[in-house]
Amino acid sequence: MRSVAIVSALLLAGCASTTPGVATAPTAPVGPVETPKPPARLQYLYGSPEAAVAVRATNARIADYGAWRIKQRPKDSVVLAPGATMDAPAFEPCGDKPFAAVFDADETLIWNLGPMRYFAEKGTPFDVKVWDQWEKTGAGKALAMPGSVEMVTRLRAAGIAVIANTNRSAANAKGSEDTLRAAGLGEFKHGETLFLMGDDAGGSSKDDRRATIASKYCVILMAGDQLGDFSQQFNARDLPAARRMALATSAAANALWDKGWFLFPNPVYGPWEKLGWDDVFPAASNWTPE
């Protein structure tokens, strides 16, 4: 358990309210401090029509792309071959393998509203023990994201296997199968259409699991909310922020975004939480009022 001081620091790193191009200042929260509003990034992702529109449109693009892509009988999966990087991309071959679409689960197929509200109301950081319980008991409390039920239904109707590759624990396989089913997303079966952390020696890297899937399927598309859902190269230890940005927006990566690789918005959590002031705001853009 972190100290109150660190929790306070996290909160202080929080949320000045900012509203450009609007003539009036935003409404300050009313009511006691004991019942503040949810953190802004949670308000946006889980509550706003703005995020719902973005998520639903991404799901529509995925379903449209899948239906279109299989007509072409692609030569390669969109899974990078072992050792291939964005600097020298190469892909697993399709052969005559059946088609599959590979998805992360959390904040890609489902929204984890239960523990997100719990953590936010308590003002506590992420807690692995609470999360472990969530994996075991969350069925019925996680919601399918906007448009994701329609999306997986369309893919399956087109004959495309829908596979999840998530860093939920293999020890909690049944809980995650139940959670996805209860959200209306259909059947995922561990080892066949559900791949979990602990399935191999790769730890939180999904690369080995992707290779396993691509050995059996022609993976026509992948979707996730984190860059690690596409390649572990984006999570390389000590990768400088500028290099990570360059890799993710390279010509080779840009040729894949929306064309086999589909990224969902997630301003709630991610490795960008490490970025400092000068990573986020280049010195050349610094400005102060008179």
Place this chain on the structure above:
Amino acid sequence: MRSVAIVSALLLAGCASTTPGVATAPTAPVGPVETPKPPARLQYLYGSPEAAVAVRATNARIADYGAWRIKQRPKDSVVLAPGATMDAPAFEPCGDKPFAAVFDADETLIWNLGPMRYFAEKGTPFDVKVWDQWEKTGAGKALAMPGSVEMVTRLRAAGIAVIANTNRSAANAKGSEDTLRAAGLGEFKHGETLFLMGDDAGGSSKDDRRATIASKYCVILMAGDQLGDFSQQFNARDLPAARRMALATSAAANALWDKGWFLFPNPVYGPWEKLGWDDVFPAASNWTPE
């Protein structure tokens, strides 16, 4: 100037750190409280490759759509006719008017890094006086968003007028023209390709300005980071959150998203900041660990 108590409440509404599907807890901020990291929503939008990828892909979709759409000589603009709503959509006719694409400016064409860092470092909410100075003096300090220079260049090369309709003030027209030009986005001229708050009696509603633009142009696409960039109906006073969500994700709206209406992610500011706990987290998804 708001009291320290209210600023504290805003900060407390902030940011519990949450990282599902990861085996280790996130790194707590180190160093003195005086130099915390930027607020998470700013880290994500302005600093992360994840957001850069999403923005760049949106810009690519806009440019692709524009080039494709004008070949069809559309019958109607994507600007709703006066009085039309998502329940009964009707659009301004194109006739043989020249083609245009209409954009919001802030967090749609440019990132306002200067005042965003200033507000965040100070821990202060949005300040209209500071923003007014920014409109006047920000040229060279606002950055074009990822892919937006390429996008406007492609649209103009296809013969499509690029028009901005923003709630920056008409009194600061020169500052905004200079800001867009300095960001590499080319020429915007007040009254011709730049429409500002104060141009008519509509205040912060962009509907009348959209009607003015659609009287002269066949508007093949609109793009923005707020629902008010498409229709003021989404900003109707006292519109319940559930109704706003239903309008934005209605069949009529879904037929437009990515097909004439393009929404950029913006978890930094928006009307969703008013949402309360039960708006964001439906009671049926409440969960607590044992």
